[in-house]
Amino acid sequence: MGLxxxxxxxxxxxxxxxxxxxxxxxxLDNDTLMVKGTKRGxxxxxxxxxxxxxxxxxxxxxxxxVEEGNILEVAAEPGNYTFDSSLSPSIFxxxxxGLKNSFKDALARFTFxxxxxxxxxxxxxxTKEIMDNRYGTSTPIPFKVVFDRATGSEVEIAVRLNxxxxxxxxxxxxxxxxxxxxxxxxxEKEDLASIMKSEMLDALNPAFGQLxxxxxxxxxxxxxxxxxxxxxxAALKTRWGExxxxxxxxxxxxxxxxxxxxxxxxxxxxxAAVNKNPExxxxxxxxxxxxxxxxxxxxxxxxxxxxxxxxxxxxxxxGVMQNTQQAAGGYCPFCGAALPAGAKFxxxxxxxxx
Numbered sequence: 001m002g003l004x005x006x007x008x009x010x011x012x013x014x015x016x017x018x019x020x021x022x023x024x025x026x027x028l029d030n031d032t033l034m035v036k037g038t039k040r041g042x043x044x045x046x047x048x049x050x051x052x053x054x055x056x057x058x059x060x061x062x063x064x065x066v067e068e069g070n071i072l073e074v075a076a077e078p079g080n081y082t083f084d085s086s087l088s089p090s091i092f093x094x095x096x097x098g099l100k101n102s103f104k105d106a107l108a109r110f111t112f113x114x115x116x117x118x119x120x121x122x123x124x125x126x127t128k129e130i131m132d133n134r135y136g137t138s139t140p141i142p143f144k145v146v147f148d149r150a151t152g153s154e155v156e157i158a159v160r161l162n163x164x165x166x167x168x169x170x171x172x173x174x175x176x177x178x179x180x181x182x183x184x185x186x187x188e189k190e191d192l193a194s195i196m197k198s199e200m201l202d203a204l205n206p207a208f209g210q211l212x213x214x215x216x217x218x219x220x221x222x223x224x225x226x227x228x229x230x231x232x233x234a235a236l237k238t239r240w241g242e243x244x245x246x247x248x249x250x251x252x253x254x255x256x257x258x259x260x261x262x263x264x265x266x267x268x269x270x271x272a273a274v275n276k277n278p279e280x281x282x283x284x285x286x287x288x289x290x291x292x293x294x295x296x297x298x299x300x301x302x303x304x305x306x307x308x309x310x311x312x313x314x315x316x317x318x319g320v321m322q323n324t325q326q327a328a329g330g331y332c333p334f335c336g337a338a339l340p341a342g343a344k345f346x347x348x349x350x351x352x353x354x
Contacts, residue, residue, distance in 0.1 A: 002087025003055065003065075003073050006080040019082070022054030025061060025124035030131055033169065034180045034187040037063070037122035047119045055081040060128035062094065062172040067120045069181060071173055074103050076127065096127065102173040102245070125172035125180075129249055130189060135197055136162035140259070141204050144212040145266060155269060155336060157262040159208070159218050165200060166249040167240070174245030192244075199239050200232065200248075207231035222253040265336035 021041030028035065037055075039046040049065065057063045057075050065073035065083070075081055076094030093099040140158030169175050180187035210231040216224050233248045240246040332339055337348035344353055 002090040019054035023122040028126040171245030203235035
């Protein structure tokens with residue numbers, strides 16, 4: 001049993017002269033992943049493919065000739081084909097990666113015995129990019145922010161994000177055998193939507209781990225979707241690729257948010273890191289003092305009261321500078337906790353500061 005592809009340029013109209021009947025599938029929409037082909041022509045049972053029947057394959061489709069649940073033929077290249085029961089099984093892979101190997105594996109489990117007299121069907125698998133798959137994190141996902149690669153200083157925050165992703169069926173044989181083969185007529189995207197979304201969100205954990213080691217900040221995620229896609233592809237290789245014949249195609253991020261306490265934690269750590277440098281700390285105090293003097297002049301209770309407050313602030317600043325010289329900073333660079341003056345270890349996380 002094999003398929004003979006018509007000459008380039010042939011159309012259905014001329015093929016109808018030689019076909020008693022033929023199988024065809026209208027354009028597959030974005031919500032349909034697989035559908036049973038429609039038999040047209042001389043009539044007869046739609047469960048039998050007679051010798052000489054035609055099979056029409058359009059762009060973005062892969063036709064599977066199936067007998068009793070076993071795949072006999074594969075045609076992933078657009079064109080018109082004639083079914084010939086006297087030929088050996090054939091495959092037109094259309095360049096789909098891995099399809100040849102999975103088809104050979106399917107044939108190895110099936111014994112052919114000449115003219116077919118069992119139930120047969122033609123299924124059409126959608127090989128176009130499947131879009132409009134929304135996702136959103138119902139619970140925060142951990143994301144590590146690295147502040148100092150030399151010392152390994154990092155802090156873990158909670159990230160929420162939402163957006164859309166796309167996927168593509170790259171191995172229709174695996175998809176039929178392991179996912180859609182138990183469906184009689186059609187398999188919709190909705191049949192997989194829930195589990196795929198859950199698995200994609202699970203894969204974000206290791207994917208975020210890879211991005212954080214590259215020094216990518218959570219706020220930069222929307223501009224690093226290429227790296228995120230690569231990391232998700234690796235994380236989903238087994239569950240989607242090997243188990244379903246599906247490949248992760250692209251992802252977009254609409255928004256990324258973190259809790260207010262995490263934002264404050266990052267701000268404190270960044271401030272402490274900057275002011276570990278005495279010159280930067282002095283510059284911060286000088287700027288703050290200048291702002292205080294300006295505000296003092298506009299104090300509604302009188303400039304004298306305002307400048308008295310400035311003197312108090314300057315005395316406090318002097319103490320802060322002393323603490324800056326004695327400790328690693330006002331806040332722990334590892335966890336963001338406030339540090340006592342002269343601390344060599346963080347009282348919150350226990351990490352050594354000097």
